[in-house]
Amino acid sequence: MAWAIIGALVKSEVLPPKNIIASDIAVERLELAEKEFGVTTTQDNAQVFAKSNAVVLAVKPQFLPEVLENLAASPEFPGEGRKLIISIAAGVGCAKMEDILYTGLDEDAKSRLPIVRVMPNTPALVGQGMAGMAANAYTAEEDRLTAQTIMDAAGKALWFDEKDINGVTALSGSGPAYVFYLAEAMVRGGVEAGLPEDKALAMAIQTIKGAALLMEETGEAPGLLRKKVTSKGGTTAAALTVFHENKVLEAIVKGMLAAKKRGEELG
Numbered sequence: 001m002a003w004a005i006i007g008a009l010v011k012s013e014v015l016p017p018k019n020i021i022a023s024d025i026a027v028e029r030l031e032l033a034e035k036e037f038g039v040t041t042t043q044d045n046a047q048v049f050a051k052s053n054a055v056v057l058a059v060k061p062q063f064l065p066e067v068l069e070n071l072a073a074s075p076e077f078p079g080e081g082r083k084l085i086i087s088i089a090a091g092v093g094c095a096k097m098e099d100i101l102y103t104g105l106d107e108d109a110k111s112r113l114p115i116v117r118v119m120p121n122t123p124a125l126v127g128q129g130m131a132g133m134a135a136n137a138y139t140a141e142e143d144r145l146t147a148q149t150i151m152d153a154a155g156k157a158l159w160f161d162e163k164d165i166n167g168v169t170a171l172s173g174s175g176p177a178y179v180f181y182l183a184e185a186m187v188r189g190g191v192e193a194g195l196p197e198d199k200a201l202a203m204a205i206q207t208i209k210g211a212a213l214l215m216e217e218t219g220e221a222p223g224l225l226r227k228k229v230t231s232k233g234g235t236t237a238a239a240l241t242v243f244h245e246n247k248v249l250e251a252i253v254k255g256m257l258a259a260k261k262r263g264e265e266l267g
């Protein structure tokens with residue numbers, strides 16, 4: 001995800017590579033990032049913090065507390081200037097991050113460390129991400145603008161109350177997997193209908209892409225566009241009748257609520 005965000009910032013010229021500093025414990029990833037994007041790198045997270053106005057934390061959720069604890073214990077912390085902390089770790093709430101970062105800080109120091117929690121998704125890798133964002137109480141308009149600019153570079157981003165982030169995760173965070181699942185089903189259906197697999201895949205991809213663009217460009221509701229494809233007594237109606245009988249729509253909604261519940265449990 002960090003790779004996607006760095007790539008998007010560089011490609012969209014939101015920031016020149018020399019203004020981006022990346023850290024990772026894996027040297028080979030840093031070497032790759034230097035080569036691919038021309039960014040500065042370090043293995044020292046505290047150096048990133050010291051040199052940046054905005055820090056994006058993109059480690060796996062189970063490592064985030066440790067990374068924050070090390071940061072809070074470093075001589076560079078909290079420093080002088082204002083620093084926006086952005087975390088993309090799934091399931092780690094602002095309260096948890098505040099617990100670690102704000103302990104022992106006075107109100108002035110806290111207000112210089114605003115926190116934004118982001119739920120991105122993998123299409124950010126191709127500049128078509130959809131992120132949901134939530135800001136903590138110390139966040140000002142300029143911080144929200146910074147977070148918006150960073151995430152817009154990788155696609156689109158919308159603001160939510162933090163209580164809605166598990167719903168966002170269930171929709172756009174996990175959502176690409178639902179679309180890939182649909183694509184898998186369409187390819188299997190195509191093959192069973194006698195098409196060669198490579199062509200079935202190419203057709204499924206273009207059909208999903210075209211349908212998404214049609215929704216976006218016409219602004220028409222998905223249900224209305226579906227009706228426009230469905231001739232009375234025709235082929236689409238035959239397919240949809242089977243989906244309906246098998247409660248496919250209800251199953252997807254149930255699945256999303258299970259994803260939301262899992263997000264709550266992990267949090």
Ligand SMILES: NC(=O)C1=CN([C@@H]2O[C@H](COP(=O)(O)OP(=O)(O)OC[C@H]3O[C@@H](n4cnc5c(N)ncnc54)[C@H](O)[C@@H]3O)[C@@H](O)[C@H]2O)C=CC1
Binds near residue numbers: 023025061063088
């Ligand atoms: N993959 C997805 O679909 C989504 C992922 N996320 C979140 O994005 C975050 C990153 O996920 P991925 O990019 O898939 O993981 P990843 O494992 O590919 O990347 C994490 C990177 O952090 C580095 N790292 C580990 N410990 C470190 C430390 N102490 N200091 C510095 N770097 C360290 C690792 O070497 C690795 O390069 C996770 O928190 C995940 O919850 C959020 C939404 C969607």
Ligand SMILES: O=C(O)[C@@H]1CCC=N1
Binds near residue numbers: 090173174
């Ligand atoms: O499956 C997960 O838990 C993460 C969060 C959203 C996408 N991947």
